Amino acid sequence: MKFLINPNRFIKFSDLVFKPLICLSAIFLLIGIVFAFFLSPNDYQQGATVRIMYIHVPAAWIAVLTFLIMTLYSIIGLAFKINFSFIINSAIAPIGAIFTLICIVTGSLWGKPMWGTWWVWDARLTSVAILFLLYLIIIFLKNSITNINVSEKITAVLIIVGSINLPIIKFSVDWWNTLHQPASISKLSSPSIDPSMLRPLVIMTIALMLLAIVIGIIRIKAEILKRKLR
Amino acid sequence: MLLVNNIYFSRQSKAILKDVNLSLPPKGIIHLTGNNGVGKTTLLKIICKILNPDDGEIFWNGKNIKKNHYDYCKNITFILDQNTSNENLTVYENIIFWKKIFSSQIKINEIESILEVLGLLEYKNTSTIHLSFGEIKKLELIRLIIEQKKLWVLDEPFIGLDLKSVEIIIQTITNHLDLSGMVIFTSHTLPTIPNINTVNLEINE
Amino acid sequence: MSSFNSILGVFLRESKIHYRSFFHILSIFLFFILSIIIFVFAVGSNKELFNQIGVGIIWTIILLSNTLSIKKFFQNDFDDNSLIIIHMSGLSYEIIALIKMLTIWMFLQAPFFIILPIAFLLLEMQFDNLKIVYLSFLIGSVIITCISAISGSMNLLNKKNFSIGGLIIMIFSIPVIIFGVNIVNVSNNIEIIKAQINILLGIMFFFLAISPWASGLCIKISLQNK
Numbered sequence A: 001m002k003f004l005i006n007p008n009r010f011i012k013f014s015d016l017v018f019k020p021l022i023c024l025s026a027i028f029l030l031i032g033i034v035f036a037f038f039l040s041p042n043d044y045q046q047g048a049t050v051r052i053m054y055i056h057v058p059a060a061w062i063a064v065l066t067f068l069i070m071t072l073y074s075i076i077g078l079a080f081k082i083n084f085s086f087i088i089n090s091a092i093a094p095i096g097a098i099f100t101l102i103c104i105v106t107g108s109l110w111g112k113p114m115w116g117t118w119w120v121w122d123a124r125l126t127s128v129a130i131l132f133l134l135y136l137i138i139i140f141l142k143n144s145i146t147n148i149n150v151s152e153k154i155t156a157v158l159i160i161v162g163s164i165n166l167p168i169i170k171f172s173v174d175w176w177n178t179l180h181q182p183a184s185i186s187k188l189s190s191p192s193i194d195p196s197m198l199r200p201l202v203i204m205t206i207a208l209m210l211l212a213i214v215i216g217i218i219r220i221k222a223e224i225l226k227r228k229l230r
Numbered sequence B: 001m002l003l004v005n006n007i008y009f010s011r012q013s014k015a016i017l018k019d020v021n022l023s024l025p026p027k028g029i030i031h032l033t034g035n036n037g038v039g040k041t042t043l044l045k046i047i048c049k050i051l052n053p054d055d056g057e058i059f060w061n062g063k064n065i066k067k068n069h070y071d072y073c074k075n076i077t078f079i080l081d082q083n084t085s086n087e088n089l090t091v092y093e094n095i096i097f098w099k100k101i102f103s104s105q106i107k108i109n110e111i112e113s114i115l116e117v118l119g120l121l122e123y124k125n126t127s128t129i130h131l132s133f134g135e136i137k138k139l140e141l142i143r144l145i146i147e148q149k150k151l152w153v154l155d156e157p158f159i160g161l162d163l164k165s166v167e168i169i170i171q172t173i174t175n176h177l178d179l180s181g182m183v184i185f186t187s188h189t190l191p192t193i194p195n196i197n198t199v200n201l202e203i204n205e
Numbered sequence C: 001m002s003s004f005n006s007i008l009g010v011f012l013r014e015s016k017i018h019y020r021s022f023f024h025i026l027s028i029f030l031f032f033i034l035s036i037i038i039f040v041f042a043v044g045s046n047k048e049l050f051n052q053i054g055v056g057i058i059w060t061i062i063l064l065s066n067t068l069s070i071k072k073f074f075q076n077d078f079d080d081n082s083l084i085i086i087h088m089s090g091l092s093y094e095i096i097a098l099i100k101m102l103t104i105w106m107f108l109q110a111p112f113f114i115i116l117p118i119a120f121l122l123l124e125m126q127f128d129n130l131k132i133v134y135l136s137f138l139i140g141s142v143i144i145t146c147i148s149a150i151s152g153s154m155n156l157l158n159k160k161n162f163s164i165g166g167l168i169i170m171i172f173s174i175p176v177i178i179f180g181v182n183i184v185n186v187s188n189n190i191e192i193i194k195a196q197i198n199i200l201l202g203i204m205f206f207f208l209a210i211s212p213w214a215s216g217l218c219i220k221i222s223l224q225n226k
Helices: A007-037 A048-080 A083-115 A123-144 A148-162 A165-175 A195-229 B040-047 B069-073 B091-101 B108-117 B133-147 B163-178 C002-020 C022-043 C047-067 C075-079 C082-088 C093-109 C112-122 C127-154 C163-185 C190-224
Strands: B002-011 B014-024 B029-033 B055-060 B076-079 B151-155 B182-186 B198-202
Touching (some): A007 A048, A007 A083, A007 A195, A048 A083, A048 A123, A048 A148, A048 A195, A083 A195, A123 A148, A148 C127, A148 C163, B002 B040, B014 B040, B029 B040, B040 B182, B076 C082, B091 B108, B091 B133, B091 C082, B133 B163, C002 C093, C022 C093, C047 C112, C047 C163, C075 C082, C082 C190, C093 C190, C112 C127, C127 C190, C163 C190
Parallel strands (some): B029 B182, B029 B198, B151 B182
Antiparallel strands (some): B002 B055
16 A cells, blocks of 8 residues: 555556556446436436436535545645655645536536526535635645745645535535435435436446546646656 | 754755764854855754754754753754844843743843943834844844853854954853853854864855 | 743733734724725615624624734744744744734734624614624634634745635634624524524634644744745
């Protein structure tokens, strides 16, 4: 597992897995799209719009997971002085921001036909919007301090302070009586979702996660090379 | 006794200090010289524990300063090349502030006599924003007397001072050394400090 | 005992400096009053409307006024290296941050207690709510001070982008605004008020715990790379 904290090991490891990952993500994406559009039933209430779920839910998961990874790496980086964790932070922050944006946009596209409005100020939506703004502020702060040694560490502090938002996102549907439906997948033993819909959702989740990992590997490698050049 | 062992310091993967060794016995004085950018100020900041070296250790009276940081801080006065007096406060208020935070035992009339020697007594109640560069520098050097510490670390203490003040500072340093104090300072000109074993150290990359 | 002396010394010095820069502090409060007057002109003098949204306006403008004072936390002492001197007198960066937060609260937040009734007067609001607004502001101002300390210490070496400090304050103040304003809107039910106050207290203790650590760390990182 040394490749997670050592840039040289990471480059070696990523060279090994990069091509298989691209193939896998392409295959999964194709299967997922086929499943999502043709091999899954319409919802009896929501009709065809339920298919937005197959991109909305994975994007939300990736957005939150990315922030979680950044938080863990910030703690590791500040506590054990591992510079590679700051490289990872600055590489994957834009990925998280983009997936949060995808989540918000698909969510409001889904909300218009279902709830009759693009946007409501409910706890889940607001906390995800704050997550998006946090991502933006993290990226801005990193770029507005010239000294890169300072900027990456201070950004790590901001990420740790901002991670207070993660439990709020997770539990907002339980704590407040929200319009957004509560989690239906988390109960793995008996999910409150039909298997015919669960299947494409799982495939799309794997596909999008693989895609995010592929983009992440490219960005991390570019970041490593950029720091070597300086 | 201050021992600096094999200090290695790098900034953005560029080595600034490599294998620096210093030893400073009581009554010892070290004069650091070198071209701009060889890391004189960096070394002083490492000695004052503001920067952490990548490698190497510093010992104070046989104890590693990493472990007893606050005891070590009680023995050291650091005069930076910039002025640390606040420009909104008067000369006297700045001195009282330093006296307070360093829990100094110095008396008020002693402070006044020092101010008189340095020619600052008439500016006692003036905000430091109205003082000239040299006068602020002199105010800064008064901290040496107020703090009453053993080890003096001075970064370019003679810049901006007139000849008379330089004489006074050198005399103060000499007196301090006689009381088994220690001094490290950087300077581009070698001041004539009488009968003292000056160690010249060129820091090379 | 010596560290107590140092703490007292720093505290007295900060108070003196704030007292000297009296007009800067006054101008921040003038900003507050002027913003409320501009709000009245923009919305129009409507008593019922202001009774509904007045507390929200006041909280928003308090937040905006606070973004003006970020630089007063550490910037001057960082620029002239006094932070190093204070640190070498035996105080850790965390304690320095705590003292600064205390003085800033005393000089830049506590005067709002005098000005809030004026704001109520200008917005023609009912004075029944004043007590609850005081209570929520007492807790909320501590939270905002903590957040400003974090934001101010993060931007010590930031010479390019001045607005990012305000952004950091605003995004972390969102829960304060939500609960602080909500208290007044539910003011007829004592149980809900208690619950909201407890949540605000929880947020306050969280930030009181985290902000000396975060700002101390940021100061240390900035000093090391100056």
